[in-house]
Amino acid sequence: MRGIVDFEYCKITDSADFSDLKxxxxxxxxxxxxxxxxxFDLSQLVNIPTEIDLTVANFAENTQDNRIFICLYNTDVSKIxxxxxxxxxxxxxxxxxxxxxxxxxxxxxxxxxxxxxLLNNFKSRGQLESYERLDHEYRDYRSRRHWYLRLLALINRIWWxxxxxxxxVFFWAVIFNVIFTTINFFILSKLNEHVYEMENLPSLTDMKIATKWWYSLIYTVGIFFSPYVENGEIEV
Known part of the structure; x- marks a missing residue:
């Protein structure tokens, strides 16, 4: 194949096979x-003389759920x-x-x-959104080998x-603090006596609910965010 191959304003139906072209x-x-x-098959294209620009195509009918499947096996993707x-x-x-x-x-x-x-291609071109989208896809692919990898990948995706x-990370930190504060609210006295002692904690007897919840929050935050927990005491 030689010269200019012009598909300007063309509509290619079904599939496009450009693989293994000389x-x-x-x-x-x-x-x-x-x-x-x-x-769209662009595989086995090793010696691509000039850049193939696919960004100028018409994607009006391609939605998020109707993207184009592209094959790039053994192709110089730096030219794509x-x-x-x-x-x-x-x-x-x-x-x-x-x-x-x-x-x-x-x-x-x-x-x-x-x-x-392809990730290196996007990175070198500064296409950060494309890089992120492909990186998510790549992580999903690598996690398919074992169930625990899929679980770790899911946690990593949800966490940050x-x-x-x-x-x-800060959003989930707040969520977990609220959850554990609620739990600690009901067992604060036992936690303070048998787990970690919070200095200067007033008597919990007849303490108002709002006040007890506040001290439960301080106790929880102390465990999560205190610079250190030393000698079984929370220093806040």
Whole structure:
């Protein structure tokens, strides 16, 4: 294939297979306002002479739940410019390519390589939103091997969105403090006598509910956030 390959304002239906093409140095793909199909195969493109810009295509009909599956096995993804909000990686275990070739099988290492190469591509281009979206997807892929990895991945996602929303840590800290404060409210006397002693705690007998809840909060926060708990006493 050589020269300018122009798909400007074209609508490609069903699927688009650009895999395993032999590209001349003069080849340049144009996808201005192109409507892509649901499956887009760009695998086995090693020597891409000029950048393939997919960001200029028409994605008006592609929603969050109707993204384009793109295959990039053994392709130089550094030459692919794309906004990952419109795509998701398509990683089949095997593909039968054209020209009567035998079935090409792909290992988990091949899939990891695609994820990491594309992440590096987004990072080098400063496409932070695409990087984050793909990183979430990559973490989900890596956690599929064992149930406990899926559990840890879920906790990590909920706790602080895989590190992308660090403010969630403070949100959950408040939630857990409220939960444990409520629990400690009912057993504050026993906790103070047998677990950690809070100095200068007034008698809990006949203490008003609001006051007791306040001291329960101080007790809980003391455990969570006090600089140190020393000699069995909470210093606040």
């Amino acid at each position: 590209l001349d140095p003069s080849v340049k793909f144009i996808f201005q306002a192109t409507e892509f199909p649901h499956f 410019k794309m906004d990952y909000s419109h795509f998701t990686l398509w990683l089949p275990d095997s593909i039968r390519y054209k020209m009567g070739r035998s079935v090409e099988r792909f290992s988990s290492e091949d899939k990891v390589s695609i994820y990491e190469s 969105n895989d590190g992308y929303t660090k403010g969630l």
